[in-house]
Amino acid sequence: MIIDCHGHYTTSPAAHQAWREAQLTAFASGQSAPAYPLITDDEIRASIVGGQLRLQRERGTDLTIFSPRASAMAHHLGDAAVSEAWAIHCNNLIHRVCQLFPRNFLAVAQLPQTAGVPISHAIAELERCVTQLGFIGCNLNPDPSGGHWQDKPLSDRSWYPFYEKMVELDVPAMIHVSAACNPAFHSTGSHYLNGDTVAFNQFMTSSVFKDFPTIKFIIPHGGGAVPYHWGRFRGLAQDAGLGLLKDTMLNNIFFDTCVYHLPGQELLAKVIPVDNILFASEMIGAVRGIDPETGFPYDDTKRYIEQLPLSAGDKAKIYEGNARRVYGRLNQQLKKQQQ
Amino acid sequence: MIIDCHGHYTTSPAAHQAWREAQLTAFASGQSAPAYPLITDDEIRASIVGGQLRLQRERGTDLTIFSPRASAMAHHLGDAAVSEAWAIHCNNLIHRVCQLFPRNFLAVAQLPQTAGVPISHAIAELERCVTQLGFIGCNLNPDPSGGHWQDKPLSDRSWYPFYEKMVELDVPAMIHVSAACNPAFHSTGSHYLNGDTVAFNQFMTSSVFKDFPTIKFIIPHGGGAVPYHWGRFRGLAQDAGLGLLKDTMLNNIFFDTCVYHLPGQELLAKVIPVDNILFASEMIGAVRGIDPETGFPYDDTKRYIEQLPLSAGDKAKIYEGNARRVYGRLNQQLKKQQQ
Numbered sequence: 001m002i003i004d005c006h007g008h009y010t011t012s013p014a015a016h017q018a019w020r021e022a023q024l025t026a027f028a029s030g031q032s033a034p035a036y037p038l039i040t041d042d043e044i045r046a047s048i049v050g051g052q053l054r055l056q057r058e059r060g061t062d063l064t065i066f067s068p069r070a071s072a073m074a075h076h077l078g079d080a081a082v083s084e085a086w087a088i089h090c091n092n093l094i095h096r097v098c099q100l101f102p103r104n105f106l107a108v109a110q111l112p113q114t115a116g117v118p119i120s121h122a123i124a125e126l127e128r129c130v131t132q133l134g135f136i137g138c139n140l141n142p143d144p145s146g147g148h149w150q151d152k153p154l155s156d157r158s159w160y161p162f163y164e165k166m167v168e169l170d171v172p173a174m175i176h177v178s179a180a181c182n183p184a185f186h187s188t189g190s191h192y193l194n195g196d197t198v199a200f201n202q203f204m205t206s207s208v209f210k211d212f213p214t215i216k217f218i219i220p221h222g223g224g225a226v227p228y229h230w231g232r233f234r235g236l237a238q239d240a241g242l243g244l245l246k247d248t249m250l251n252n253i254f255f256d257t258c259v260y261h262l263p264g265q266e267l268l269a270k271v272i273p274v275d276n277i278l279f280a281s282e283m284i285g286a287v288r289g290i291d292p293e294t295g296f297p298y299d300d301t302k303r304y305i306e307q308l309p310l311s312a313g314d315k316a317k318i319y320e321g322n323a324r325r326v327y328g329r330l331n332q333q334l335k336k337q338q339q
Numbered sequence: 340m341i342i343d344c345h346g347h348y349t350t351s352p353a354a355h356q357a358w359r360e361a362q363l364t365a366f367a368s369g370q371s372a373p374a375y376p377l378i379t380d381d382e383i384r385a386s387i388v389g390g391q392l393r394l395q396r397e398r399g400t401d402l403t404i405f406s407p408r409a410s411a412m413a414h415h416l417g418d419a420a421v422s423e424a425w426a427i428h429c430n431n432l433i434h435r436v437c438q439l440f441p442r443n444f445l446a447v448a449q450l451p452q453t454a455g456v457p458i459s460h461a462i463a464e465l466e467r468c469v470t471q472l473g474f475i476g477c478n479l480n481p482d483p484s485g486g487h488w489q490d491k492p493l494s495d496r497s498w499y500p501f502y503e504k505m506v507e508l509d510v511p512a513m514i515h516v517s518a519a520c521n522p523a524f525h526s527t528g529s530h531y532l533n534g535d536t537v538a539f540n541q542f543m544t545s546s547v548f549k550d551f552p553t554i555k556f557i558i559p560h561g562g563g564a565v566p567y568h569w570g571r572f573r574g575l576a577q578d579a580g581l582g583l584l585k586d587t588m589l590n591n592i593f594f595d596t597c598v599y600h601l602p603g604q605e606l607l608a609k610v611i612p613v614d615n616i617l618f619a620s621e622m623i624g625a626v627r628g629i630d631p632e633t634g635f636p637y638d639d640t641k642r643y644i645e646q647l648p649l650s651a652g653d654k655a656k657i658y659e660g661n662a663r664r665v666y667g668r669l670n671q672q673l674k675k676q677q678q
Contacts, residue, residue, distance in 0.1 A: 142523075149486070149523040184481075184488040189575050190540040193564045194533040201529040221571075225532045225564035231600025232560075235626030235637035236528050244631075261570025267606045287574035292583075298574035 006280030076146030084112035102337035147182030155206030170328035188286035196224025222259035256280035345619030415485030423451035441676035486521030494545030509667035527625035535563025561598035595619035
């Protein structure tokens with residue numbers, strides 16, 4: 001089985017995004033948001049069959065761990081109530097996708113985050129998604145301000161109530177920023193990759209993994225700059241007396257394979273132990289074109305993995321085994337959805 | 340000849356840093372800064388002979404393109420006058436190092452930058468350093484706010500007067516942030532690497548290289564996350580109709596080799612054309628330990644280059660030829676210093 005641990009619902013029905021715009025317009029003028037529109041099963045089917053499902057079939061993957069569109073989380077817009085309502089509707093829509101296509105998708109939650117609002121505010125929605133809707137993880141935004149980096153680092157105790165809930169529910173978080181509203185950054189370029197690097201560095205200099213020895217985080221986009229600079233980070237940790245990264249970080253941190261060329265994938269597999277790599281493509285996502293150097297889509301990451309000098313057993317870990325281990329509720333939920 | 344294009348004066352005499360502290364204390368209390376202290380040639384010699392010079396000899400490099408300590412630029416402290424006085428003293432000290440060791444060091448300038456102050460303010464100091472003191476380049480900070488990213492992107496027209504002066508003087512800039520005062524970031528970890536990635540992305544989506552076809556920038560630390568994500572950036576540029584990076588970026592952008600492990604160096608040399616790679620170590624800098632996996636210092640980057648599957652001619656470009664091309668005043672200045 002090939003599990004893609006990083007897919008966003010980037011093709012959601014137009015009415016969903018239209019409601020979001022209406023919600024923000026209402027907020028700006030001090031009004032209540034309009035009622036969320038009726039979206040039919042057929043509309044959802046149409047948005048999936050020709051998109052994610054077609055690509056799963058064409059590329060030979062089986063299951064996508066699926067979450068709301070990351071760039072549209074936009075935690076910097078509105079206020080805490082706006083983010084909460086938006087997260088609930090986004091998550092409900094993901095749940096419906098998983099009900100309609102139970103063999104192809106498992107759900108991961110968007111969180112109701114807002115800059116300056118304690119992350120404990122997001123616990124209720126995580127709990128609802130996991131215990132009532134069968135979600136197996138969440139996307140945690142380390143910078144709800146959208147590129148102003150105003151919140152406390154992930155090492156701060158203010159995040160701990162959320163980490164406690166993650167451990168209790170046995171769900172991992174993918175660390176994933178949203179769109180940047182700071183003109184210094186390109187949302188799906190520098191901001192996404194930098195968010196990944198920042199998160200790793202914040203955990204590296206923290207005691208989070210001492211305090212939560214079983215907690216698990218996925219750093220997407222191949223870990224940002226981290227594997228390319230693995231020597232630098234090993235050296236920084238060593239100089240600071242923090243020990244070896246393989247001991248201090250790799251029981252809790254996992255990297256996905258959203259790296260859109262073969263040399264990057266080769267580096268990732270050479271530097272990071274195979275037990276810490278999870279297959280992912282982020283399709284349909286940030287890069288949708290055909291690479292003129294290969295003739296295939298940049299984000300068809302399975303083609304790169306196939307070319308890596310790894311054993312079949314190691315590839316099976318990347319494709320399936322590690323995801324089943326990192327997402328503690330995956331096996332049970334998949335069984336339930338496959339009945 | 341082996342030219343290290345990225346060295347900072349991290350071992351400067353204690354009196355120099357003490358003056359900086361006194362300057363900031365005076366600023367905080369609304370006083371004038373004290374007089375800059377007398378620093379003797381012997382003090383400067385002592386700070387270099389046992390540090391940079393010893394490592395040049397031990398590692399077999401010949402010449403370091405040398406600039407003030409990057410993390411200590413701290414453009415977010417004080418105001419424009421404070422940054423200007425600090426830059427002048429730092430640059431004068433670098434000039435003295437180059438006078439004392441004319442065969443081992445060529446100078447690169449710190450700029451008097453301040454968040455919210457137009458970069459045109461820095462032109463006079465660049466001109467002084469280049470035309471009067473024989474400097475061959477400068478370090479340009481894309482985020483003088485120290486991790487709050489408050490200034491306009493490098494694509495903005497407000498940077499253009501400075502670019503015009505760079506072209507006129509025929510000097511390149513290394514894009515280099517300073518210490519982060521935002522607790523989200525680790526100065527020499529996430530902030531340095533993210534600054535590199537941001538700068539590349541800002542140029543990629545700009546018309547700077549159309550408007551300044553001969554301008555040259557060095558992105559340090561192996562280009563941040565960019566070479567590892569070369570496929571992603573190629574795809575983002577393509578999707579946005581910006582063309583091929585090799586056409587649009589590689590006449591103007593160069594990457595240094597401050598990547599502290601062999602797999603990262605292998606990736607860099609595989610992905611980026613050899614004409615765009617400049618040898619560098621950043622010693623004595625961010626990572627000073629011995630890599631237990633090799634038994635050698637992490638930042639002894641020459642050892643990695645030696646192991647790359649490149650021809651002697653290609654290695655000579657990385658070690659020397661490219662630096663002579665990118666730093667337009669290097670040959671003439673070196674000749675002068677070697678007399």
